[in-house]
Amino acid sequence: MLSSAKEYYEGVFQLLKKHHAWFRCVIPLIASENVPSPAVREAIITDFGNRYAEGWPGRRVYAGCTYIDQVELLCIELAKKLFNAEFVDVRPISGVVANLAVYTAFAEPGDYMLALSIPSGGHISMGKKKLGGTAGAVHGLNVEYLALNHQELNVDVDETIRIVEELVKTGKTPKLVMFGGSVLPFPHPVKEMEGYFHNLGATVVYDAAHVAGLIAGGTFQDPLREGADVVTLSTHKTLPGPQHGMILSLEKHAERIKRATFPGVVSNHHLQNVAGVAVALAEMLEFGRKYAKQVIRNAKALGQALYERGFKVLAEHKGFTESHVLLIDITEYGDGGKIEKELEKANIIINRNLLPWDIREGRHYMNPGGIRLGTSETTRLGMKEKQMEEIAEFIKRVIVDKESTEKVKEDVVEFRKNFQKVHFCFEKLRDAYEYIEIK
Numbered sequence: 001m002l003s004s005a006k007e008y009y010e011g012v013f014q015l016l017k018k019h020h021a022w023f024r025c026v027i028p029l030i031a032s033e034n035v036p037s038p039a040v041r042e043a044i045i046t047d048f049g050n051r052y053a054e055g056w057p058g059r060r061v062y063a064g065c066t067y068i069d070q071v072e073l074l075c076i077e078l079a080k081k082l083f084n085a086e087f088v089d090v091r092p093i094s095g096v097v098a099n100l101a102v103y104t105a106f107a108e109p110g111d112y113m114l115a116l117s118i119p120s121g122g123h124i125s126m127g128k129k130k131l132g133g134t135a136g137a138v139h140g141l142n143v144e145y146l147a148l149n150h151q152e153l154n155v156d157v158d159e160t161i162r163i164v165e166e167l168v169k170t171g172k173t174p175k176l177v178m179f180g181g182s183v184l185p186f187p188h189p190v191k192e193m194e195g196y197f198h199n200l201g202a203t204v205v206y207d208a209a210h211v212a213g214l215i216a217g218g219t220f221q222d223p224l225r226e227g228a229d230v231v232t233l234s235t236h237k238t239l240p241g242p243q244h245g246m247i248l249s250l251e252k253h254a255e256r257i258k259r260a261t262f263p264g265v266v267s268n269h270h271l272q273n274v275a276g277v278a279v280a281l282a283e284m285l286e287f288g289r290k291y292a293k294q295v296i297r298n299a300k301a302l303g304q305a306l307y308e309r310g311f312k313v314l315a316e317h318k319g320f321t322e323s324h325v326l327l328i329d330i331t332e333y334g335d336g337g338k339i340e341k342e343l344e345k346a347n348i349i350i351n352r353n354l355l356p357w358d359i360r361e362g363r364h365y366m367n368p369g370g371i372r373l374g375t376s377e378t379t380r381l382g383m384k385e386k387q388m389e390e391i392a393e394f395i396k397r398v399i400v401d402k403e404s405t406e407k408v409k410e411d412v413v414e415f416r417k418n419f420q421k422v423h424f425c426f427e428k429l430r431d432a433y434e435y436i437e438i439k
Contacts, residue, residue, distance in 0.1 A: 031374025217292025
């Protein structure tokens with residue numbers, strides 16, 4: 001137990017330094033994470049983080065926003081170019097807040113919304129009230145589920161239409177439809193279904209939190225061109241910026257989204273991260289296409305390498321994935337929670353994940369049947385297909401061969417020595433996880 005204020009103070013910095021030192025030696029495979037460039041890190045420690053700028057640029061509640069406004073307008077301009085969007089709001093402070101702003105703008109409490117269930121790849125921000133989800137518990141929406149084809153890992157168009165027809169008969173016509181989510185290996189059928197939902201009077205939304213960097217890189221689907229009214233996203237997954245959020249839409253929806261964001265769900269909007277997002281968007285404008293293509297090549301290569309080593313990587317008949325993410329049924333070797341812990345001991349960082357059928361089979365999110373892997377961060381570190389094969393072998397040694405995690409860890413640490421810089425950015429002067437002292 002620490003006793004003095006100075007001991008607590010120093011203790012915080014010791015732990016921060018330990019974390020940085022550790023992540024220089026791990027293989028980071030969590031699909032919802034990435035590593036920003038040193039330039040992004042510089043932006044997010046500026047004085048912007050101490051200021052307030054409620055409202056829209058040029059119409060702030062606070063003074064002192066001369067340069068803050070200019071940076072935010074640059075961020076908006078960059079996002080419009082990258083995503084070919086008529087309107088962009090960069091004020092949501094996360095993907096969850098972006099979704100909540102959209103619920104506020106386009107639906108009333110008590111309305112019906114369609115989304116994927118959490119085990120099927122939906123996000124907790126789309127969840128029912130009984131699950132504590134943002135849509136149900138915070139905005140009071142009644143959430144019904146899009147049907148998922150388990151083999152295809154994608155929305156089942158015909159079954160979803162059948163479900164919706166039954167809802168309509170009972171007066172439960174959906175006001176919102178949410179495509180996208182947290183496990184999104186393949187493009188969703190937005191183009192195939194937007195006409196049907198628009199004819200019902202529904203707003204079509206696409207949660208691009210996971211695949212925003214791939215969309216910006218032109219390598220995944222383009223929801224706005226396929227008929228989505230709104231796209232929400234976070235900025236730190238395949239899009240390699242700081243943790244923040246964003247809304248893309250049509251100009252005709254601009255004012256209602258602006259009002260929903262502020263004063264609806266955001267006060268001050270973490271201005272240092274807006275600056276960091278602007279830097280990341282500029283990097284993506286320059287390097288995004290090459291980066292996104294490599295992310296997908298790496299994901300496919302990792303899926304193939306794991307499959308060849310006996311792992312049940314889902315959607316093998318479709319090449320495992322068309323994005324950054326892989327979903328693996330790990331039940332032959334244990335549950336996802338146990339596997340996650342074992343791999344962490346070997347400095348391989350992944351996350352456990354519910355499979356679409358887990359709840360039906362009595363499994364829980366703490367001990368699910370699956371694990372989820374992503375290749376965004378390893379790609380940013382300069383790894384390519386050859387390294388994906390090496391990573392698959394490390395995973396096999398821990399899970400299949402039951403090799404000592406300490407021995408595998410030693411080899412992982414050695415492997416990581418060659419991958420310490422951030423790639424696909426303008427400057428590489430500092431290491432990716434270098435701890436920078438300024439006090």
